[in-house]
């Protein structure tokens with residue numbers, strides 16, 4: 001359990017205190033983390049201001065500069081991804097669902113989450129539309145902001161996968177290079193699923209009336225109308241119409257579950 005330090009600012013630890021329960025006393029004792037931590041860090045010189053530079057310091061601590069964050073040190077916990085996966089009896093991964101608005105991304109994402117839950121697996125959906133209500137509320141649909149949107153979701157998805165969770169990201173994510181960058185964050189556990197539905201079908205569905213507005217010129221830069229969508233060239237799964245018919249969401253989810261099972265993600 002974590003708590004902020006109750007001690008004076010002069011003695012404040014660089015990290016929060018850990019509280020540990022003792023069976024004998026039945027209450028929590030503060031445990032000051034890693035004596036020598038401050039000393040070790042203070043002996044490392046400030047790093048330069050390159051985009052991403054790092055060097056080994058005393059006791060293998062690595063002081064880094066990443067983006068605009070200078071003098072930062074990665075702290076490793078003993079309970080890691082492996083332990084969490086053993087606990088959950090599954091492998092953390094990212095199922096990245098891409099496709100046009102109205103192609104069925106959110107529907108299949110929720111069906112997949114539901115089917116996994118029914119089988120005893122933990123999944124979490126990161127939906128583009130939903131994330132734009134919070135984490136990404138500052139982003140528009142300009143190319144630059146869409147790239148930042150995808151980058152952030154890729155980073156969050158990586159954290160979920162590290163937590164041992166099957167993370168289902170459901171975003172239009174129209175640019176190949178940004179999707180590839182997300183893949184590079186979790187190279188062995190990224191499953192790209194392309195909702196390969198014809199524009200005509202998506203437009204006919206138009207559940208939010210956005211295509212109609214885009215065709216009328218009332219929304220500018222709408223994906224598939226006057227903004228590009230770059231279809232994947234080499235993705236793990238493609239979901240398409242069969243004989244002109246759309247499969248049910250649960251059979252689409254089943255297709256993804258079969259892939260996860262074959263590749264060993266459904267065991268620790």
Ligand SMILES: Nc1ncnc2c1ncn2[C@@H]1O[C@H](COP(=O)(O)OS(=O)(=O)O)[C@@H](OP(=O)(O)O)[C@H]1O
Pocket residue numbers: 100101102105106127128129132141145146147149150170171172173174208210219220221222223227
């Ligand atoms: N200009 C424009 N282009 C595309 N989509 C638009 C636009 N404006 C609003 N919307 C709505 O936003 C949803 C897509 O958000 P995403 O975060 O998935 O988009 S992106 O990955 O950043 O391109 C998308 O949701 P889905 O229909 O679920 O895909 C739309 O409802």
Ligand SMILES: Nc1ncnc2c1ncn2[C@@H]1O[C@H](COP(=O)(O)OP(=O)(O)O)[C@@H](O)[C@H]1O
Pocket residue numbers: 099100101102103104105106107108205207246247248249252
């Ligand atoms: N497999 C499917 N079969 C029939 N209708 C579907 C299917 N998947 C999605 N739909 C319908 O298509 C519309 C768009 O689906 P949605 O999941 O919101 O797409 P997206 O998230 O890609 O915008 C919704 O009205 C939904 O009910």
